[in-house]
Amino acid sequence: MNKPVRKAVFPVAGLGTRFLPATKVMPKEMLPLVDRPLIQRAVEEAQEAGIEEFIFVSGRGKSLITQHFEIQPELRDELEKKDKLDLLEKLSHSDIPSGKVQITMQQRALGLGHAVWCAKNLVGDEPFAVFLVDVMTLGETGCMAQMIEAYNNVGGNIIATSPVPRDLTYKYGIVDVENEEKEVTAINAMVEKPDPKDAPSNLHILGRYILQPEIFTLLEERKVGAGGEIQLTDAMVRLMESQPFHSVKLKGETYDCGHHLGFIEANLAFALADPEFGEATYKILQKYIERDKNHAAA
Numbered sequence: 001m002n003k004p005v006r007k008a009v010f011p012v013a014g015l016g017t018r019f020l021p022a023t024k025v026m027p028k029e030m031l032p033l034v035d036r037p038l039i040q041r042a043v044e045e046a047q048e049a050g051i052e053e054f055i056f057v058s059g060r061g062k063s064l065i066t067q068h069f070e071i072q073p074e075l076r077d078e079l080e081k082k083d084k085l086d087l088l089e090k091l092s093h094s095d096i097p098s099g100k101v102q103i104t105m106q107q108r109a110l111g112l113g114h115a116v117w118c119a120k121n122l123v124g125d126e127p128f129a130v131f132l133v134d135v136m137t138l139g140e141t142g143c144m145a146q147m148i149e150a151y152n153n154v155g156g157n158i159i160a161t162s163p164v165p166r167d168l169t170y171k172y173g174i175v176d177v178e179n180e181e182k183e184v185t186a187i188n189a190m191v192e193k194p195d196p197k198d199a200p201s202n203l204h205i206l207g208r209y210i211l212q213p214e215i216f217t218l219l220e221e222r223k224v225g226a227g228g229e230i231q232l233t234d235a236m237v238r239l240m241e242s243q244p245f246h247s248v249k250l251k252g253e254t255y256d257c258g259h260h261l262g263f264i265e266a267n268l269a270f271a272l273a274d275p276e277f278g279e280a281t282y283k284i285l286q287k288y289i290e291r292d293k294n295h296a297a298a
């Protein structure tokens with residue numbers, strides 16, 4: 001029986017300079033994807049997968065993120081009085097019960113591996129999930145729920161993957177798997193940000209992990225890798241020497257919300273998929289397409 005995954009780690013200490021001036025005061029994780037902040041979407045994905053404890057690896061100027069998960073009794077009373085049940089329901093996902101949110105600080109930006117290591121004492125001796133909040137996925141079930149299903153079968157460590165164009169492998173962690181056709185398959189090798197000519201495949205590590213606690217001992221070594229940073233991928237490569245790693249190929253789409261165009265596309269895709277906003281968004285898009293067609297024809 002595999003130990004259950006009860007805790008999720010969210011590295012949120014990054015500065016978000018790419019989104020300045022929007023992120024001058026507001027953390028990038030608080031940027032709204034349609035109707036809720038990116039961080040809430042990630043927490044909801046964790047909740048859908050049965051995860052109950054949330055660990056934020058935070059940094060300077062990031063306190064709004066944890067404030068977002070405070071229960072606001074006055075706001076709830078007000079909505080109840082006005083019978084706004086739909087809004088109450090939406091709000092309930094950001095109301096995390098007492099004792100289920102923990103915060104640790106990453107005092108220096110030394111890399112993703114270092115950020116995850118900062119959660120060591122809060123995670124303890126059990127498997128845990130990691131969510132990179134820049135990356136949002138859209139599918140019938142959440143990415144983490146798909147990973148937990150695989151974890152319940154194969155145990156060990158699980159990495160969500162999806163294909164990227166070959167020429168972009170230098171931006172991501174890339175895995176080499178036993179059988180590319182299979183949705184869940186053993187990982188043979190991993191490399192962080194390889195040159196396209198050296199990449200073992202085009203399957204990229206998309207930003208969702210289930211890891212065993214032994215990773216912390218390896219991260220402790222603080223080995224510096226690609227980009228001069230302490231890389232999570234490098235520690236995973238070491239852990240692979242003693243533990244199994246499986247790739248779960250995402251059933252769904254991945255959106256990189258860490259840059260403007262990816263974020264704009266994500267907003268369109270999530271709005272189109274939303275039962276409340278989908279139809280109206282489609283009409284808006286049609287309006288602009290028609291306008292540009294007429295413009296071109298004129």
Ligand code: G1P
Pocket residue numbers: 112132135171172173174192204205206207231232233
């Ligand atoms: C990180 C990981 C990389 C992964 C990527 C997904 O890189 O190190 O393996 O593919 O996230 O977005 P970063 O984007 O922080 O450079």
